[in-house]
Amino acid sequence: MKVLHVVTGLHAGGAERQLALLLRHLPKDQRHEVATLTDPGTVARELRADGVTVHHLGMRGNRDLGVLPRLTRLIRNGRYDLVHTHLYRAMLYGRLAARLAGVRGVLATEHSLQAGVIEGRPTSRGVKALYLAAERLGSTTLAVSGQVAAVLDAWGVPAHRVRRLPNGVDAARYRFGPAERAAHRARLRAELGLPADAFVVGGVGRLVDGKRFHVPLAALAALPPAARLLLVGEGPARAALTARAQRLGVRDRLVLTGERDDVPELLTAMDVLVSPSRAETFGLAALEGLAAGLPVLHSACPALADLPTAAAPHARLLPSEPDHYARELTALAAAPPGLLPVPPAVAHYDITRIAAELAALYRESAGALPGPRHPARRRTEPARLPSL
Known part of the structure; x- marks a missing residue:
């Protein structure tokens, strides 16, 4: 054929x-x-x-x-x-x-x-x-x-x-053994200028207005000074995000990687993945975060909405507003859960x-x-x- x-x-x-x-x-x-x-x-x-x-x-x-x-x-x-x-x-x-x-x-x-x-x-x-x-x-x-x-x-x-x-989602691509994961995490944090002990909030996707990455950026200002926001992707909203970070006084805590082809490795440098978009047709970034063993905060993910809640117990649905993300991220920063089990939703997809x-x-x-x-x-x- x-x-x-x-x-x-x-x-x-x-x-x-x-x-x-x-x-x-x-x-x-x-x-x-x-x-x-x-x-x-x-x-x-x-x-x-x-x-x-x-x-x-x-x-x-x-x-x-x-x-x-x-x-x-x-x-x-x-x-x-x-x-x-x-x-x-x-x-x-x-x-x-x-x-x-x-x-x-x-x-x-x-x-x-x-x-x-x-x-x-x-x-x-x-x-x-x-x-x-x-x-x-x-x-x-x-x-x-x-x-x-x-x-x-x-x-x-x-x-x-x-x-x-x-x-x-290529689930196998996001699974690393403990030693390999630790090595990726240390190497990438050093490469990106992220402190080894920082609480890192991550996002993956095109830098466009619809992805609403300004939401976790605003939430970052309410988090402890050691927290960082790591955004993986490129797009026309980059300059606006940078300017907003400057106005919020968190420019030195925002890290923009640009377009990368090593997303599974980059996820090892994060402690939580956020997906604040209000409208998605599937929500692949959230699934990638779950496949990497991260807790996920999201505002729209049809892929998860199509499954029972038990299929992704570490994914939390939030309104796409800074105060809601700030509250959940503050709790996670106080007690980071570490590497989590890969949920059934990942195997399903x-x-x-x-x-x-x-x-x-x-x-x-x-x-x-x-x-x-x-x-x-x-x-x-x-x-x-x-x-x-």
């Missing part, structure tokens, strides 16, 4: 890294290639290092319609059995190109749809209309959480065309299980397409797949 993944870009974002992680765990009897419309960045280099073929289509902007014939030719000439799209622009162009090339098995993972917002931007009437028109060209839309599935339902996407397939479900879905989707595996000759209705 040969699958082409079409993605808007390959910078170091959550959906892009999730794609790379899945491709590392899908079975070897399925051949996967990636087409990126634009921005063949950090993740493209990682994929190529893993031996994955990455096609760059050189899209210059949202209205660069010239990408459509280029993508159509790539799909037709590549003789792919299935096309799997990721992110809004790739869904629009990828689904249409696949149908023009004769491929009827077209899946799309919806990573970033919220009520009134898609990929962090408001959904206008035109955006919604385009989305729904493109959705009808595919065969299946995969929702990464119950929240995303609920938005798709509210938008009128038929239930038989939606499957639940969550994101996954382990990438090996998620990749196995996706591989089975690929086989199911390809099996629903009758006739020889030649995209230009397929004639079938979209596959109707049962719910997970």
Whole structure:
């Protein structure tokens, strides 16, 4: 089986890294290639290092319609059995190109749809209309959480065309033996200028307003002077966070790492992970914190909301306000819990299980397409797949 993944870009974002992680765990009897419309960045280099073929289509902007014939030719000439799209622009162009090339098995993972917002931007009437028109060209839309599935339902996407397939976390990557963990912790604290005995509050994600990292930053001012805030990620809100830290008098206690590819190791330098965003479509950072054995304070995590509370006993849901975070962080700073057991939620979302479900879905989707595996000759209705 040969699958082409079409993605808007390959910078170091959550959906892009999730794609790379899945491709590392899908079975070897399925051949996967990636087409990126634009921005063949950090993740493209990682994929190529893993031996994955990455096609760059050189899209210059949202209205660069010239990408459509280029993508159509790539799909037709590549003789792919299935096309799997990721992110809004790739869904629009990828689904249409696949149908023009004769491929009827077209899946799309919806990573970033919220009520009134898609990929962090408001959904206008035109955006919604385009989305729904493109959705009808595919065969299946995969929702990464119950929240995303609920938005798709509210938008009128038929239930038989939606499957639940969550994101996954590479649980094994976050597990270190005691000696190895201590070595990473000491090395990274020294590298980042964090005192060995400091209470370190950590956050992982793009530095954008929606992540609300100003909340733990404001809470930091109420914590003991030895406390630090370590934010792993990059983005347009960096300058505003730095300026706010200066105004609060905690600039020397804020550490910004920029974009890093050693997040599991960096988590060993933290004592607690915070995720103060009010709106997430999945909440991968919270799961990564739990996989690393950290207590987690969060304000939105659909991945955990989809499970019983007992599945993540060390995760606490808080209003996204500084005083609530300050109160919980003060208590943790007074008695740090140390390394905690990995909760059942992490095993539930382990990438090996998620990749196995996706591989089975690929086989199911390809099996629903009758006739020889030649995209230009397929004639079938979209596959109707049962719910997970």
